[in-house]
Amino acid sequence: MKEKAKILDSEAVGRTLKRIAHEIIEHNKGTKDLVIVGVRTRGAYLAERLAGLIGEIGGTTPPVGILDITLYRDDLSSIAQQPVVHKTEIDFDIEDKRVILVDDVLYTGRTVRAALDEIIDFGRPQFIQLAVLVDRGHRELPIRADYVGKNIPTSTKETVEVRLAESEGVDEVVVLEKA
Amino acid sequence: MKILIRQGRVVDPANGIDEVRDVLVDNGVVADSGRQITKDADTVIDAAGKIVIPGIIDMHVHLREPGREDKETVATGTRAALAGGVTTVLAMPNTDPAMDGVENVRRLSDIVGKTAVARVLVSGAMTLGRAGREPVAAKDLKRAGVVALTDDGSSVDDPEVMKAVLQAAKEAKLLVICHCEDRGISGRGVVNLGYMSTRLGLQGIPRQAEVKRVERDIELAGMTGCPIHIAHVSCRESVDLIWRAKEKGMRITAETAPHYFSLTEEALASDHAPHTENEKEIEFDRAEFGVVGLETELAVAITELIEKHVLGWPQVVERLCVGPARVLGYGRGHLKAGAPADIAVVDPAAAWEVTKNGFVSKSRNSAFLGRTLKGRVTHTILDGEVVFARQ
Amino acid sequence: MKTKSVWTRKDLLGLEPLTREELELLLATAESFKEVIGRTVKKVPALRGKTIVNLFYEPSTRTRVSFEIAAKRLSADVINIATESSSVRKGETLIDTGRNIEALKVDLIVVRHNCSGAAAMLARHLRASVINAGDGWHEHPTQALLDMFTLKEKLGRLEGIRVSIVGDIAHSRVARSNIWGLTKMGAHVTVCAPPLLVPPGIERMGVHVTSSIEEALDGADAINVLRMQFERDTGEAFPKQLEYFKTYGITVERLKKAKENLLVMHPGPINRGIEMASDVADGVNSVILEQVTNGIAVRMAVLFLVAQANEPEKKSEKKNGTKR
Numbered sequence: 001m002k003e004k005a006k007i008l009d010s011e012a013v014g015r016t017l018k019r020i021a022h023e024i025i026e027h028n029k030g031t032k033d034l035v036i037v038g039v040r041t042r043g044a045y046l047a048e049r050l051a052g053l054i055g056e057i058g059g060t061t062p063p064v065g066i067l068d069i070t071l072y073r074d075d076l077s078s079i080a081q082q083p084v085v086h087k088t089e090i091d092f093d094i095e096d097k098r099v100i101l102v103d104d105v106l107y108t109g110r111t112v113r114a115a116l117d118e119i120i121d122f123g124r125p126q127f128i129q130l131a132v133l134v135d136r137g138h139r140e141l142p143i144r145a146d147y148v149g150k151n152i153p154t155s156t157k158e159t160v161e162v163r164l165a166e167s168e169g170v171d172e173v174v175v176l177e178k179a
Numbered sequence: 180m181k182i183l184i185r186q187g188r189v190v191d192p193a194n195g196i197d198e199v200r201d202v203l204v205d206n207g208v209v210a211d212s213g214r215q216i217t218k219d220a221d222t223v224i225d226a227a228g229k230i231v232i233p234g235i236i237d238m239h240v241h242l243r244e245p246g247r248e249d250k251e252t253v254a255t256g257t258r259a260a261l262a263g264g265v266t267t268v269l270a271m272p273n274t275d276p277a278m279d280g281v282e283n284v285r286r287l288s289d290i291v292g293k294t295a296v297a298r299v300l301v302s303g304a305m306t307l308g309r310a311g312r313e314p315v316a317a318k319d320l321k322r323a324g325v326v327a328l329t330d331d332g333s334s335v336d337d338p339e340v341m342k343a344v345l346q347a348a349k350e351a352k353l354l355v356i357c358h359c360e361d362r363g364i365s366g367r368g369v370v371n372l373g374y375m376s377t378r379l380g381l382q383g384i385p386r387q388a389e390v391k392r393v394e395r396d397i398e399l400a401g402m403t404g405c406p407i408h409i410a411h412v413s414c415r416e417s418v419d420l421i422w423r424a425k426e427k428g429m430r431i432t433a434e435t436a437p438h439y440f441s442l443t444e445e446a447l448a449s450d451h452a453p454h455t456e457n458e459k460e461i462e463f464d465r466a467e468f469g470v471v472g473l474e475t476e477l478a479v480a481i482t483e484l485i486e487k488h489v490l491g492w493p494q495v496v497e498r499l500c501v502g503p504a505r506v507l508g509y510g511r512g513h514l515k516a517g518a519p520a521d522i523a524v525v526d527p528a529a530a531w532e533v534t535k536n537g538f539v540s541k542s543r544n545s546a547f548l549g550r551t552l553k554g555r556v557t558h559t560i561l562d563g564e565v566v567f568a569r570q
Numbered sequence: 571m572k573t574k575s576v577w578t579r580k581d582l583l584g585l586e587p588l589t590r591e592e593l594e595l596l597l598a599t600a601e602s603f604k605e606v607i608g609r610t611v612k613k614v615p616a617l618r619g620k621t622i623v624n625l626f627y628e629p630s631t632r633t634r635v636s637f638e639i640a641a642k643r644l645s646a647d648v649i650n651i652a653t654e655s656s657s658v659r660k661g662e663t664l665i666d667t668g669r670n671i672e673a674l675k676v677d678l679i680v681v682r683h684n685c686s687g688a689a690a691m692l693a694r695h696l697r698a699s700v701i702n703a704g705d706g707w708h709e710h711p712t713q714a715l716l717d718m719f720t721l722k723e724k725l726g727r728l729e730g731i732r733v734s735i736v737g738d739i740a741h742s743r744v745a746r747s748n749i750w751g752l753t754k755m756g757a758h759v760t761v762c763a764p765p766l767l768v769p770p771g772i773e774r775m776g777v778h779v780t781s782s783i784e785e786a787l788d789g790a791d792a793i794n795v796l797r798m799q800f801e802r803d804t805g806e807a808f809p810k811q812l813e814y815f816k817t818y819g820i821t822v823e824r825l826k827k828a829k830e831n832l833l834v835m836h837p838g839p840i841n842r843g844i845e846m847a848s849d850v851a852d853g854v855n856s857v858i859l860e861q862v863t864n865g866i867a868v869r870m871a872v873l874f875l876v877a878q879a880n881e882p883e884k885k886s887e888k889k890n891g892t893k894r
Contacts, residue, residue: 462664
């Protein structure tokens with residue numbers, strides 16, 4: 001895989017997240033009943049950041065939950081890509097809450113589908129809205145994001161990689177191409 | 180039919196020979212052997228780089244006929260023997276019906292006469308129906324052609340009965356071959372008691388099951404003055420007991436099988452024990468004991484003993500040919516001029532994998548499946564005729 | 571938890587062949603599943619559409635029910651075959667039974683059998699996954715795994731802890747599996763049994779051997795008390811029940827000489843008054859019920875990993891790479 005282009009640098013990522021936080025508060029007319037749920041691993045980091053930003057802007061920091069969707073995938077993946085099952089941590093009641101589901105990249109939509117099923121197994125939220133840092137197209141299910149950081153049209157030969165300070169030491173979004 | 184075996188390493192320890200020679204076979208016997216034989220022959224076998232030995236005498240083979248022809252028959256068993264360089268086998272009597280009477284022995288001899296392709300010596304059971312209670316009529320069996328008595332498959336538990344058997348065998352001048360296992364000790368065990376049985380969680384058979392019975396049989400042999408031969412010795416303590424008895428001048432001989440080698444016996448016998456797949460491919464506790472061995476015993480001896488420098492060729496041939504012949508009082512096992520030409524030509528370097536489909540025997544329950552062994556018989560000659568040649 | 575290892579075995583036949591990494595992966599996965607069984611909706615769709623058969627040749631309620639619950643929480647379908655009422659009675663061999671079950675397009679078989687090696691033999695002949703729920707005296711891997719999970723949860727680690735296993739070691743598959751698992755994870759294991767019930771060569775499995783219950787309790791972090799079987803008939807000498815309790819029974823008095831927070835474990839079902847006193851079974855040191863709960867999480871992890879490993883590679887994934 002070689003790096004083809006850098007779409008967002010560290011500053012841009014920060015600005016984008018701030019903008020999404022604003023949009024969430026504006027769209028929902030405040031922070032009442034908001035909970036932020038991030039999909040492991042990077043979605044979870046982004047969820048934490050968004051919750052913090054929403055707290056700075058709106059005054060109250062919404063609770064954050066972390067979702068591991070491995071057990072809800074629509075396929076038992078082959079050995080080559082066997083993901084390790086980590087814990088899901090939702091320490092609050094989902095019932096009647098306004099859930100902001102957060103992930104780093106929206107692609108086929110299957111991850112989001114799994115996340116929706118899992119959240120609903122925890123209870124019946126008021127609604128679920130989806131916030132993603134990158135939308136790269138090629139949906140295989142009828143799923144769309146409510147808040148998008150950046151739209152990046154890609155080909156299936158490319159990969160979009162989101163790197164975050166918490167995991168890779170730097171904030172950036174790059175497009176990689178199969179060599 | 181003249182056969183010339185050229186330039187093989189002839190190993191004939193009975194006559195003190197271990198060197199490269201030509202061997203000429205004519206009219207069923209070894210006609211001549213020397214550094215260079217220039218006479219003409221109908222068949223020439225190029226044995227350069229190969230070993231030429233007397234045909235192997237295997238004194239512990241279960242041919243399973245009559246009774247379990249699904250596992251093996253005299254025909255298939257003797258064919259398997261030839262493929263392994265074995266020209267004479269001593270057939271075990273635990274057939275169905277057992278070889279406990281003249282009629283049954285004659286029946287087997289009949290079958291042998293009609294279907295055997297190698298030489299088959301017949302042994303008789305020790306007791307009627309192998310029940311361990313009434314000794315057989317030893318003299319009658321000897322007259323019917325039996326060369327030894329054995330309880331193989333299960334030892335005679337009653338010492339009084341065993342004593343009577345030894346007495347009768349001595350008078351009839353029959354060799355007694357003892358299967359030493361005290362079932363009171365071995366019980367429902369399925370494998371040797373020790374670390375392995377612990378690790379696998381299987382019921383173990385203490386060594387004492389063999390040792391105690393060896394002790395008893397040696398004692399009874401001493402009391403009756405009857406020579407005995409201990410079959411498939413598998414542990415050190417038994418070997419020590421046997422050595423001590425020998426030192427006292429007793430006529431005790433012993434054999435072991437390739438699947439448990441130890442080094443002080445006169446004979447290596449295969450304990451060729453064919454079993455059907457159904458009887459082996461089941462839960463360990465329920466599986467029948469035993470493995471086939473006719474086609475692998477020489478190769479195992481080569482791989483485990485000769486290649487590993489534990490024994491040399493002369494010593495191996497001693498145990499495969501000379502020793503058994505001596506124990507059985509059988510006049511073969513050597514290549515002196517004038518002797519019946521039972522010969523095996525062996526390629527000692529040929530490496531081959533033991534596979535299920537490679538067996539001539541009807542059964543394939545080999546302890547060596549999947550292993551690569553060294554040494555393969557290329558030709559087997561019986562009474563001066565080539566009866567087996569590997570393609 | 572950054573476990574990098576991958577589970578590739580289609581069967582779980584025992585702990586002896588596993589590496590330390592595989593054991594760690596199993597325990598880590600079980601931890602995630604423990605969270606699942608704490609939810610209100612205790613179900614995940616991971617094994618939806620898979621069929622799991624419990625093939626039990628030996629009577630068992632707790633292990634079988636534990637596997638059944640684990641399977642159902644993974645959304646799998648479960649069939650129970652109790653051999654008293656089946657074709658086995660009519661003399662069908664184990665392999666034939668296995669093949670017939672496989673022909674019904676079953677994905678996983680959980681088997682318990684009274685012959686050591688039965689599970690391995692079945693696994694060799696079937697494409698379906700085989701999980702050993704106890705074979706003769708040989709292994710009972712999921713029991714040992716849940717024991718280890720409980721220990722790790724309570725003590726924070728397995729490396730360096732001191733565990734004593736007490737009871738009929740010679741005939742115990744629970745003991746053997748625990749020994750393999752614990753020693754691979756760096757724990758110190760002591761086995762304690764009446765001399766006749768210590769199998770030969772067991773020290774070679776890496777354990778210390780004693781016939782003194784006091785020695786076994788002294789300094790131990792946990793004691794795993796095995797059930798004393800009285801329904802076996804192998805013709806060997808068994809100590810009488812009361813005598814056993816007197817010499818080896820875990821009592822409150824004996825616990826006084828042990829560590830204060832010693833963990834008392836038992837695979838169940840307990841013979842109260844034989845291998846341990848009632849007040850110990852119900853006392854503060856006992857983690858017996860937690861073992862049972864952890865058993866579900868552990869079995870879910872095992873079923874999940876084994877099913878994943880037996881899944882044929884899909885063509886679509888090869889084309890697109892990671893799916894999001």
